[in-house]
Amino acid sequence: MASSTVEDYIKRxxxxxxxxxxxxxxxxxxxxxxxxxxxxVTTMIKALADSGLVDYEPRAGVRLTRGGEQLALHVLRRxxxxxxxxxxxxxxxxxxxxxxxxxxxxxxxxKVLDRIDAxxxxxxxxxxxxxxxxxxxxxxxxxxxxxxxxxPGHTYQIARVADSDARFLQFAERNGxxxxxxxxxxxxxxxxxxxxxxxxxxxxxxxxxxxxAAARIFVTPVN
Amino acid sequence: MASSTVEDYIKRxxxxxxxxxxxxxxxxxxxxxxxxxxxxVTTMIKALADSGLVDYEPRAGVRLTRGGEQLALHVLRRxxxxxxxxxxxxxxxxxxxxxxxxxxxxxxxxKVLDRIDAxxxxxxxxxxxxxxxxxxxxxxxxxxxxxxxxxPGHTYQIARVADSDARFLQFAERNGxxxxxxxxxxxxxxxxxxxxxxxxxxxxxxxxxxxxAAARIFVTPVN
DNA sequence: TCTCATATTTTGACTAATCAAACAAACCTA
DNA sequence: TAGGTTTGTTTGATTAGTCAAAATATGAGA
Numbered sequence: 373m374a375s376s377t378v379e380d381y382i383k384r385x386x387x388x389x390x391x392x393x394x395x396x397x398x399x400x401x402x403x404x405x406x407x408x409x410x411x412x413v414t415t416m417i418k419a420l421a422d423s424g425l426v427d428y429e430p431r432a433g434v435r436l437t438r439g440g441e442q443l444a445l446h447v448l449r450r451x452x453x454x455x456x457x458x459x460x461x462x463x464x465x466x467x468x469x470x471x472x473x474x475x476x477x478x479x480x481x482x483k484v485l486d487r488i489d490a491x492x493x494x495x496x497x498x499x500x501x502x503x504x505x506x507x508x509x510x511x512x513x514x515x516x517x518x519x520x521x522x523x524p525g526h527t528y529q530i531a532r533v534a535d536s537d538a539r540f541l542q543f544a545e546r547n548g549x550x551x552x553x554x555x556x557x558x559x560x561x562x563x564x565x566x567x568x569x570x571x572x573x574x575x576x577x578x579x580x581x582x583x584x585a586a587a588r589i590f591v592t593p594v595n
Numbered sequence: 596m597a598s599s600t601v602e603d604y605i606k607r608x609x610x611x612x613x614x615x616x617x618x619x620x621x622x623x624x625x626x627x628x629x630x631x632x633x634x635x636v637t638t639m640i641k642a643l644a645d646s647g648l649v650d651y652e653p654r655a656g657v658r659l660t661r662g663g664e665q666l667a668l669h670v671l672r673r674x675x676x677x678x679x680x681x682x683x684x685x686x687x688x689x690x691x692x693x694x695x696x697x698x699x700x701x702x703x704x705x706k707v708l709d710r711i712d713a714x715x716x717x718x719x720x721x722x723x724x725x726x727x728x729x730x731x732x733x734x735x736x737x738x739x740x741x742x743x744x745x746x747p748g749h750t751y752q753i754a755r756v757a758d759s760d761a762r763f764l765q766f767a768e769r770n771g772x773x774x775x776x777x778x779x780x781x782x783x784x785x786x787x788x789x790x791x792x793x794x795x796x797x798x799x800x801x802x803x804x805x806x807x808a809a810a811r812i813f814v815t816p817v818n
Numbered sequence: 819t820c821t822c823a824t825a826t827t828t829t830g831a832c833t834a835a836t837c838a839a840a841c842a843a844a845c846c847t848a
Numbered sequence: 849t850a851g852g853t854t855t856g857t858t859t860g861a862t863t864a865g866t867c868a869a870a871a872t873a874t875g876a877g878a
Contacts, residue, residue, distance in 0.1 A: 377835065399856060412836055414857055419834090431843065431856060461684070462710040472704055479702035481695055487685040600865065623825060635866055637827055642864090654826055654873060 374425075376478035379447045381406065381416055382425060385436055386444035396433030445505040450477040450485055452498035452505075455535070457488045459499045466499040466550075467541035500541075501532030501551030501590075517593070519567055520586035522557045528591035529554050540588060547571065547579045549589060560586075597648075599701035602670045604629065604639055605648060608659055609667035619656030668728040673700040673708055675721035675728075678758070680711045682722045689722040689773075690764035723764075724755030724774030724813075740816070742790055743809035745780045751814035752777050763811060770794065770802045772812060783809075 374382070384405045388397045403413040421428035425440035436444060454473040458464040464472065480488075486507075489495075496512065497503050503512040515531030522528060530553045533544055544550065548571040558568040558578050567586040570578040581589075597605070607628045611620045622640065626633040644651035648663035659667060677696040681687040687695065703711075709730075712718075719735065720726055726735040738754030745751060753776045756767055767773065777795040784790075790809040793801040804812075 375834075400854090403856095408835090409837060410856060411838085411858075416835080458707065462707060462714065464706070464710065468706075472707055475702045475704070476699075476707075479698045481698070483691075484681065484685060484687070484695055484699075487687065491685065598864075621825080622827090631865090632867060633826060634828075634868085639865080 374443060377416075378420065378425075379443070379478060381420060382436065382440055382444045383447045383451070385426065385434065386441065386448065389436060394435075396429060396435050398433045402434065442509050445509050445511060447477060448511075449505040449507065450480055452502055453485060453488050453492070453495075454480065455498045455500070456492055456495055456504070460492060465542075466545065467538040469499060470535045471538070497532075497551070498535075499551075500535040501530070502535065515590040515592050517591055518587045519557070519569070519581070519589040519591050520560070520583040522560055522567065522586075522591060524557050524560050527554065527556045527594045529594050530589060531592050532590040534588035534590075537588075540585060543585075544589070548574045549579075554594060555591070597666060600639075601643065601648075602666070602701060604643060605659065605663055605667045606670045606674070608649065608657065609664065609671070612659060617658075619652060619658050621656045625657065665732050668732050668734060670700060671734075672728040672730065673703055675725055676708060676711050676715070676718075677703065678721045678723070679715055679718055679727070683715060688765075689758075689768065690761040692722060693758045694761070720755075720774070721758075722774075723758040724753070725758065738813040738815050740814055741810045742780070742792070742804070742812040742814050743783070743806040745783055745790065745809075745814060747780050747783050750777065750779045750817045752817050753812060754815050755813040757811035757813075760811075763808060766808075767812070771797045772802075777817060778814070 381402075385397060385402060388401055388405055389395070399413050399417065400410055402417075403410040406413065417426060417428050417434050420426045420440070421434075424437060425443060427435045427437055451473045454476045455466075455469040458469040458472055459466055489507075495504060501515075503514050505511040517528075519528070519530075530549060530551050532551060533541065533549065535541065549555070549569075554572040555569045556572070558570055560567045562583075565583050566580055567583060568578050568580045604625075608620060608625060611624055611628055612618070622636050623633055625640075626636040629636065640649060640651050640657050643649045643663070644657075647660060648666060650658045650660055674696045677699045678689075678692040681692040681695055682689055712730075718727060724738075726737050728734040740751075742751075742753075753772060753774050755774060756764065756772065758764065771794040772778070772792075778792045779795070781791040781793055781801050782789075785806075788806050789803055790806060791801050791803045
């Protein structure tokens with residue numbers, strides 16, 4: 373059984389790897405993501421390499437093996453099902469469930485997870501729009517077009533909102549920037565470092581986001 | 596924050612102390628209950644004494660302080676609410692929830708716990724009939740008359756069934772020996788080391804339990 | 819009250835995960 | 849390509865929790 377620390381490293385590595393699939397993740401990046409000093413990551417990664425979960429290339433970086441990826445998907449499935457459960461069944465706010473799920477994902481058995489999955493009707497995505505991996509390790513491809521890279525004048529549907537910052541999620545919710553919402557990009561000006569969007573079916577006028585914020589919202593083109 | 600190991604020691608100590616309130620629990624007993632060697636308990640208890648959770652009398656035993664008891668009740672509240680939740684909301688069998696709750700009780704936040712409490716309608720007892728401590732630390736007194744100490748010919752209501760052995764719980768359920776059931780003791784013979792009970796409103800004839808099993812069922816007299 | 823069995827404590831060692839700080843390699847850049 | 853910066857690795861320590869086995873205290877019986 374993988375310890376919850378191991379699960380966290382593997383999950384984080386999966387996450388970092390998503391940005392550039394197949395590439396080696398540098399140790400420093402993983403250290404920052406995990407909130408530990410680089411030396412700790414070196415030690416840990418060598419142990420994970422010994423147990424076959426990662427490929428480690430000294431001084432270059434690290435990458436999940438197939439087995440490591442399966443573990444990551446398993447953890448992610450737990451995390452995302454728990455998040456949805458907390459919103460759907462217990463009525464928590466989507467901005468707070470990420471933190472809660474960080475703990476619960478390590479404590480939940482497969483049996484309980486299956487019950488939750490059934491109770492929720494075998495959902496495909498968590499409250500932030502991220503796909504929930506199936507028990508067999510399949511995952512739907514997730515939307516990867518960031519709002520910060522969108523075209524002015526075009527219309528999109530929000531697919532996914534990065535889930536780790538509670539403040540940002542509250543802001544997004546207040547402005548109707550939630551998965552499923554249809555928006556039109558009014559401007560996306562690199563020099564102003566900002567994006568303006570109009571949210572369909574909403575009374576308030578357009579809202580503006582800095583590009584750092586816009587980079588946390590992922591969309592799919594409509595039509 | 597108490598680690599989950601600390602929470603386990605405190606919870607176990609509370610449990611051992613229930614048998615004889617106020618008495619010192621010998622180290623050996625706690626070691627056996629925790630499944631560790633005695634030396635480990637000595638070390639751990641000294642640390643718990645330093646943090647004010649227990650009173651430790653070397654070579655005599657250990658006892659919870661008021662603060663330790665509050666922590667125990669808090670852990671127990673989580674444990675029992677989780678058990679009931681698993682039965683009521685997720686449909687698990689009462690024989691399997693104890694194990695599941697052992698893990699979950701350490702991972703659940705107060706916020707989630709409150710939601711569960713509300714969802715279940717602020718229940719007073721877990722699926723095995725043990726009282727659920729209130730958030731403020733109050734607990735109802737639990738039934739302490741063991742079926743093994745019952746009087747032949749008398750009628751009782753089952754209040755509580757010890758929850759740790761899944762096999763026994765399955766047996767109890769099959770025979771209608773669940774909290775709330777009304778039973779009449781037909782015989783309780785010390786020399787035969789067995790108790791025979793008739794379960795009201797049940798077609799099968801009386802069922803028989805060894806006194807070790809009967810000691811795990813707690814009853815309250817009717818009339 | 820002496821002795822022995824039993825319970826408890828101590829000591830030394832181990833694992834997992836971490837940090838601080840010294841060290842080494844890689845990589846720019848002039 | 850020589851130097852300096854950045855990035856990564858090593859080393860030595862630390863904390864929590866544990867075990868094995870040696871040492872010690874307690875209490876009960878003779």
